[in-house]
Amino acid sequence: MPWPAALLPLAADVPDTPASVKEAQESVTEAASFIEQNWATWLSIGLRILLIVVIAAVIRSAVRKALTKLINRMNTSAEAVEGTALGGLLVNAERRRQRSEAIGSVLRSVASFLILGTAALMVLAALKIDLAPLLASAGVAGVAIGFGARNLVTDFLSGVFMIMEDQYGVGDKIDAGVASGEVIEVGLRVTKLRGDNGEIWYVRNGEIKRIGNLSQGWATAAVDVQVKPSENLSRIREVVQQVADSMAKESPWDERLWGPVEVLGLDEVLLASMTVKVSAKTMPGQQFAVERELRWRIKEAFDAAGIRIIGGVPAGDEEDEAPADPSASVAAPSALANPASPQSLATAPIPPPSGPRITK
DSSP: OOOOGGGSOOTTTSOOHHHHHHHHHHHHHHHHHHHHHHHHHHHHHHHHHHHHHHHHHHHHHHHHHHHHHHHHHHHHHHHHHTTSHHHHHHOOHHHHHHHHHHHHHHHHHHHHHHHHHHHHHHHHHHTTOOOHHHHHHHHHHHHHHHHHTHHHHHHHHHHHHHHHTTOOOTTOEEEOSSOEEEEEEEOSSEEEEEOTTSOEEEEEGGGOOOOEESSSSOEEEEEEEEEOTTSOHHHHHHHHHHHHHHHHTSTTHHHHBOSOOEEEEEEEEOSSOEEEEEEEEEOTTOHHHHHHHHHHHHHHHHHHHTOOBTTSOOSSOGGGSOOOOGGGGSOOOOGGGSTTSHHHHHHSOOOOOOSOOOOO
């Protein structure tokens, strides 16, 4: 069956088979030549990138392991003294553990950021990528993020410096200005405090402008004793010294007292009383317990010695007191009690007239 003339292919539409094969051969030859000329460069770049990645991973792993060992060593040293007298006086294991873990986390994050960031820049440089526009864009983005999250950055940096400088830790009694209480958790952004009434305060580290730590170094226990001004001061000093000596030899006060109990002298002298001040250097945070124990023992010793304390019951001197004047409870006589007195006459009613009344 003959094909229609319209369906027969034209001579111009038939591809030139030898020309197409020749072009394909030329393309393959050029590609092979390009690969042959540049394979060494590509291999060099690939090996360089692989070497950079491997070295960065090794350095990062080594640094993180070293930091972890350092933190574990710090925790081990804190646990070694826990339970001893030194551990009770100077070391808080939980505080040391949280502080060391926080510092270790910050150091590990900073080390990873620096190592991986440097490796990424080296990889881009090996790929012949211009880093100037990238660094400029990163700088602009960093400034924008810094302005947008400046409070968060401030809290984070303040927390880092507070932890690294050991300004306070878990178990410390602090006054942070906006709140005060016992520290129960120290974070990089927020510090958690337990108030005196049991409430929990969440204080942002960036808002803390001043910190008063009441648990570092040593504390002072101060007791004021008010006695009668007629008491013998030498006797008072002797009794207080006996109380101090016996208290310093008993447990646990022998560890909580870091210095001798001293009678500083008279703090105030009035007509009806005088105040004797007693002071002692104590372990941090134990000054209130020492003050309560001192008051208890001094009160018992004064009662046994017959020393009268203001507010207490006098010890057997009721007979020395002058009897009360019975006339003190009688009111003064009144001038109105005498009907002939001018005051009584002035208050008497006016009598009616005795003469005849004139009426219309």
